[in-house]
Amino acid sequence: MATTVYVDGTLATGSNNGTSWTDAYKGCAGLQTAFDNVVNLSETTIYIRNTFSVGTYGTRIDIDTAGGDYTNSKWLKVIGCGSDGNPLPYGQYVVLDGQNILTNHIFYLSNVSMVELRNLHFKNVPWAGWYLYATSTRYGFNAINCKFSALGYGFQIDTLSPRNVFVHQCI
Numbered sequence: 244m245a246t247t248v249y250v251d252g253t254l255a256t257g258s259n260n261g262t263s264w265t266d267a268y269k270g271c272a273g274l275q276t277a278f279d280n281v282v283n284l285s286e287t288t289i290y291i292r293n294t295f296s297v298g299t300y301g302t303r304i305d306i307d308t309a310g311g312d313y314t315n316s317k318w319l320k321v322i323g324c325g326s327d328g329n330p331l332p333y334g335q336y337v338v339l340d341g342q343n344i345l346t347n348h349i350f351y352l353s354n355v356s357m358v359e360l361r362n363l364h365f366k367n368v369p370w371a372g373w374y375l376y377a378t379s380t381r382y383g384f385n386a387i388n389c390k391f392s393a394l395g396y397g398f399q400i401d402t403l404s405p406r407n408v409f410v411h412q413c414i
Contacts, residue, residue, distance in 0.1 A: 245286040248277045249328075252293035252337070264292075264328050271300030281309030283355075286317040291337050291363075292324040298342025298367070303351045303374075311357025313382040319355070323362030331362040333412060336390050341368030348374040348399075352384070359385040364392070371396040377404035389413045 249267035252274075258266035261277055268277050274295060281287045287309070297304065311318040322330050323337030331337070339349045349365050350373035352358055365372025372391045375384060381404055390413065391397030400408065 245288070246282070248280075248287065248289045250274045250277050250289060250291045252291065252295040254293070271295050271297050271304060275304050278304065278306050278309045281319060283308060283310055284312035284315075284317065285319075286311065288318075288320045288322060290322050290324050290328070290330075292326065292328065294338040294340060296340055296342060297349050298340060298344030301344075303345065303348045304339075305351045305353065306355055306358060307351065307353040310355030311383065313356045316357075318357045318359050318383070320359040320361065321363065322359075323364075331388075333388050336362055336364035336388070338364045338366065339372070340366055343367045343369070343393075345369070348372070350374070352376065354378055354381065356381040357383040359383075359387065360389055361385070361387040362389070364390040365394060365397070366390075366392045368393075369395055371399040373398045375400045375402075375405050375408075377402050380404050380406060382406045385409045385411070386413050387411045 251267040
């Protein structure tokens with residue numbers, strides 16, 4: 244069964260349970276909660292909108308207990324949406340801003356497979372927008388219509404274990 248979760252970077256009201264835009268998880272802590280609540284090896288889409296001030300959150304956002312399933316072609320997708328709640332078109336992005344405060348990465352992907360990041364702008368962090376680490380072979384990493392600015396690296400892979408990395412229409 245596929246799961247859909249909603250996270251809003253600036254929402255101040257609602258139930259903070261991720262079930263709709265009205266009750267979306269709130270801010271960076273909500274985005275971390277959304278990842279922590281993903282059932283591993285499931286098909287999950289996390290829609291996010293508005294700006295995420297990751298620097299004031301104080302730490303990177305970890306994707307380490309969630310992930311898709313390579314064998315069954317199930318993805319964990321993080322898709323940036325506009326204020327209307329619909330996925331953004333090419334050249335538009337949800338901003339994930341390290342605010343030059345973070346000391347490492349914005350997203351840390353550790354020992355997961357089948358993760359797609361779409362319509363996201365990673366900026367203002369000294370290291371990488373997203374960092375991929377795996378201790379054993381992991382498959383399926385997509386960056387589609389992403390933007391990387393004011394970073395040491397757009398993304399960094401620090402091991403030989405990841406396979407099938409696809410980067411499309413990123414700047």
